[in-house]
Amino acid sequence: MSTTTSNLSQGAAATKDKSSIIGRGNKEGNQLFRDWYQELTTAPQRGEHSAYVFVMGSMAEVLQSFGIHTIFPEVNGLQTAVRHVADDYIAQGEDYGFSTDVCGYVKADVGLQLRGGDHPMGKIPKPSLAVYTNACNTYVKWAEIWERMYNMPSVTIDVPGSRAAGRHTWSGHVDFENDLKYVRGQINELITVCEQVTGKKFDIDRLRETMHYSNVMLERYERLLELNKAIPAPYNAVTDGTVYLGVANGFRGRAEGAQYFTDLVEEMEYKVANKIGTTFEEKYRLVFVGVPCYPIFRRFNEMFTEWGGAFVGSSYMWFASGGANTGFQYDLDNPMDSLAEGLLVTTRDAMDTMFFSNRQIVDNIEPYKIDGVVYHPIKSCRTVSTGLADNRRAVIDESGAATLFIESDHMDKRVVSEAQMKNRIDAFFEGLATRKVRESR
Amino acid sequence: MTLPRLLDSYESKSIDDAIIMCRDLVEDVDYPTVKKWRDNGGKVVGHFQVYFPEEIVHAAGLLPFKVRGSNIEARQGESHFGSYLCSILKTSLEIALGGQVTLDMFVSHPICDSARNLAAVFGRNFDYPCEILYLPQNPNSKFAADYLRGEYARLAREVEKIAGREITTEQLNNSIEVFNKNRALMRELYAIKRDTPWLLAVDEAYVLVAVGGMIPREEHNALLEWAIPKIRKRDIAPQDRMRLVFSGGFCEQPPLDLLHVIAQFSYVVDDDLLVGLRYIVDDIVAGDDPFAALAEAYINKSSYSPVQHDLDKPKEHMLLKQIKAANAGAAIISAAKMCEPGLDEQVAYTKALDDEGIRYFVTEFEERMSNFDSLEIQLETFIENLLFA
Numbered sequence: 001m002s003t004t005t006s007n008l009s010q011g012a013a014a015t016k017d018k019s020s021i022i023g024r025g026n027k028e029g030n031q032l033f034r035d036w037y038q039e040l041t042t043a044p045q046r047g048e049h050s051a052y053v054f055v056m057g058s059m060a061e062v063l064q065s066f067g068i069h070t071i072f073p074e075v076n077g078l079q080t081a082v083r084h085v086a087d088d089y090i091a092q093g094e095d096y097g098f099s100t101d102v103c104g105y106v107k108a109d110v111g112l113q114l115r116g117g118d119h120p121m122g123k124i125p126k127p128s129l130a131v132y133t134n135a136c137n138t139y140v141k142w143a144e145i146w147e148r149m150y151n152m153p154s155v156t157i158d159v160p161g162s163r164a165a166g167r168h169t170w171s172g173h174v175d176f177e178n179d180l181k182y183v184r185g186q187i188n189e190l191i192t193v194c195e196q197v198t199g200k201k202f203d204i205d206r207l208r209e210t211m212h213y214s215n216v217m218l219e220r221y222e223r224l225l226e227l228n229k230a231i232p233a234p235y236n237a238v239t240d241g242t243v244y245l246g247v248a249n250g251f252r253g254r255a256e257g258a259q260y261f262t263d264l265v266e267e268m269e270y271k272v273a274n275k276i277g278t279t280f281e282e283k284y285r286l287v288f289v290g291v292p293c294y295p296i297f298r299r300f301n302e303m304f305t306e307w308g309g310a311f312v313g314s315s316y317m318w319f320a321s322g323g324a325n326t327g328f329q330y331d332l333d334n335p336m337d338s339l340a341e342g343l344l345v346t347t348r349d350a351m352d353t354m355f356f357s358n359r360q361i362v363d364n365i366e367p368y369k370i371d372g373v374v375y376h377p378i379k380s381c382r383t384v385s386t387g388l389a390d391n392r393r394a395v396i397d398e399s400g401a402a403t404l405f406i407e408s409d410h411m412d413k414r415v416v417s418e419a420q421m422k423n424r425i426d427a428f429f430e431g432l433a434t435r436k437v438r439e440s441r
Numbered sequence: 442m443t444l445p446r447l448l449d450s451y452e453s454k455s456i457d458d459a460i461i462m463c464r465d466l467v468e469d470v471d472y473p474t475v476k477k478w479r480d481n482g483g484k485v486v487g488h489f490q491v492y493f494p495e496e497i498v499h500a501a502g503l504l505p506f507k508v509r510g511s512n513i514e515a516r517q518g519e520s521h522f523g524s525y526l527c528s529i530l531k532t533s534l535e536i537a538l539g540g541q542v543t544l545d546m547f548v549s550h551p552i553c554d555s556a557r558n559l560a561a562v563f564g565r566n567f568d569y570p571c572e573i574l575y576l577p578q579n580p581n582s583k584f585a586a587d588y589l590r591g592e593y594a595r596l597a598r599e600v601e602k603i604a605g606r607e608i609t610t611e612q613l614n615n616s617i618e619v620f621n622k623n624r625a626l627m628r629e630l631y632a633i634k635r636d637t638p639w640l641l642a643v644d645e646a647y648v649l650v651a652v653g654g655m656i657p658r659e660e661h662n663a664l665l666e667w668a669i670p671k672i673r674k675r676d677i678a679p680q681d682r683m684r685l686v687f688s689g690g691f692c693e694q695p696p697l698d699l700l701h702v703i704a705q706f707s708y709v710v711d712d713d714l715l716v717g718l719r720y721i722v723d724d725i726v727a728g729d730d731p732f733a734a735l736a737e738a739y740i741n742k743s744s745y746s747p748v749q750h751d752l753d754k755p756k757e758h759m760l761l762k763q764i765k766a767a768n769a770g771a772a773i774i775s776a777a778k779m780c781e782p783g784l785d786e787q788v789a790y791t792k793a794l795d796d797e798g799i800r801y802f803v804t805e806f807e808e809r810m811s812n813f814d815s816l817e818i819q820l821e822t823f824i825e826n827l828l829f830a
């Protein structure tokens with residue numbers, strides 16, 4: 001796909017006033033987030049139900065169709081980190097008994113639950129149910145903690161992933177159909193639980209509506225990723241990307257989410273058409289692989305932008321969107337089968353981008369004009385981080401790309417060494433500069 | 442088909458010497474039995490912890506080899522991983538990279554975030570098939586057993602490619618019978634440890650079980666059939682020792698010396714060491730659809746571990762049940778360093794034990810740890826407290 005204006009917003013971008021478009025995505029995204037937390041805070045007063053879910057396979061379409069709020073403990077966790085209060089929550093989780101080597105998100109959430117849901121963004125309701133896939137094994141262990149804390153239904157949606165790199169099966173293949181039947185069956189079981197929790201009858205037309213909003217969002221999300229092929233890139237895939245991801249998860253299956261991404265694509269198409277980049281002069285185009293360093297989120301990014309390093313791509317925007325990057329489109333004429341297929345295909349893709357992403361990274365180097373690959377494995381997340389050192393070796397072997405490998409954490413600042421990180425980053429850019437000089441000769 | 446004998450002759454040895462032979466084999470980082478199998482033209486399927494349906498590989502005439510890490514320095518393996526990971530990943534890769542074992546296929550499972558990645562890491566470094574077997578994490582779904590039946594059939598097709606022949610129903614049923622016998626013998630071994638623990642120390646039982654992961658099960662059955670009567674006849678007097686359950690050995694294995702230290706102070710009357718080899722707790726009924734029988738057993742006739750989610754088997758309840766069934770007075774709640782599922786479970790276990798008033802000792806281990814002085818003192822103090830408090 002090229003980076004020309006899409007049919008969705010063709011014409012609109014040309015007529016918009018620059019001042020009303022640029023920066024709109026971040027501003028509206030942040031506002032949506034504040035509103036969302038407010039909505040969650042007041043949900044119990046209105047007698048509304050909430051489900052604890054995760055970003056990879058949130059089942060938002062089903063839950064939204066029952067009017068059940070989706071609460072993302074991962075998002076709650078990162079919000080404590082960027083607001084520099086994660087330590088208090090983590091410490092409470094460790095006091096409860098969890099090891100320093102357990103995921104920071106989990107411990108911060110345990111702290112949050114022990115505080116009765118008190119969070120910097122609002123008050124997180126207790127769950128009426130928990131829904132989680134196996135895309136990350138820690139999801140399952142995490143849900144077991146809630147099972148012990150709350151007397152509520154706990155629903156696993158087990159989604160088999162790719163068995164090996166590049167080995168995908170599709171509709172009609174015996175193995176795909178076996179996986180699909182399993183996923184479809186579990187969705188039916190989830191629906192039964194939702195009916196029991198809410199006392200509402202399942203409404204397939206309401207499901208179609210939520211799936212329609214997801215269709216719009218997923219189509220725009222895929223387009224958004226494509227747009228960053230432009231030079232200069234219109235957004236930062238790590239910092240801006242985190243805002244977009246928040247909306248993509250929190251507002252999936254909702255009209256507000258669909259509208260947000262429609263507007264966001266319009267903004268980015270405008271920026272691309274007018275060659276408007278981010279807030280600094282782009283000298284090096286980078287892809288980020290891993291999970292952001294939230295305890296020093298702004299500073300982490302600055303250490304790259306100071307050298308003119310722009311994150312034009314991020315594996316985080318692939319897997320943490322639950323596979324929205326695939327742009328999967330549900331068949332609204334056959335919603336149940338299509339929902340199962342979509343969940344299987346997109347969650348599988350999210351897992352692929354964690355376990356088998358080396359091919360994808362290499363394939364993105366040319367179209368996105370990547371100068372370097374930044375690996376940021378974190379202590380907390382073995383799902384994302386375990387294979388990254390080996391992934392890096394494969395990427396270097398296949399492409400000769402310049403790479404940087406820095407380890408820290410997305411929650412626990414005890415594992416974040418800013419000075420060491422800066423030394424490594426500076427050396428990386430010096431190397432990139434030398435490469436550029438050599439290549440220009 | 443006549444299987445090559447992989448173990449040295451033990452029939453004329455004393456039981457103590459036979460156990461030493463097993464210990465040497467389990468600790469040998471060059472895996473001589475696997476080499477011997479290959480030297481005889483055999484092929485090997487390496488399967489990572491915890492549970493794997495070995496019957497399928499066995500039925501194809503291949504050797505299922507349990508990849509359980511190794512007491513080896515991960516000179517090459519280390520550079521393929523980051524810092525905050527368990528040791529078993531690195532040493533499991535090391536034995537393959539270093540040529541200590543040569544595989545024809547490698548299978549890992551979604552038991553944890555790291556293990557699932559291991560198949561991808563192997564796949565980037567070896568030409569032979571490396572894949573993930575997606576054992577169900579939702580055994581409570583009524584669709585799980587049917588799904589697993591299909592997943593086993595898929596695995597069998599991959600295994601058949603390695604073997605170069607089809608697996609017949611008859612062959613698979615035969616393998617199920619071999620493994621039924623094997624599991625029954627291991628249950629017998631564990632019954633000795635539970636009922637007369639002075640006759641069989643935890644480290645001794647461990648090596649007798651572990652050797653099964655590196656030889657054909659027929660040969661393991663013969664070894665256990667020979668050993669069990671001899672263990673029963675051992676002339677060892679019981680001592681007034683604390684009866685303990687050891688928890689935390691489901692994936693990365695504690696060093697044998699650590700188990701030996703524990704055995705000096707206590708009777709370990711049950712444990713989860715290499716639980717994958719003993720995961721199916723009852724005979725599997727072979728029949729017209731052996732894949733379905735294997736799948737049904739995994740769902741409904743299985744043990745528990747921190748890496749399988751099952752609403753019908755809350756793990757802390759299962760541990761309490763295990764402690765009660767073994768008539769144990771206390772527990773060692775251990776976890777491998779950086780093992781997230783194990784560390785998570787320590788919290789649930791200790792809270793449940795607190796609620797029940799059962800004393801416990803919490804510790805971490807690493808497969809390559811070599812200094813046990815501090816642990817020995819702590820453990821001795823713990824046990825003295827229990828005995829004399």
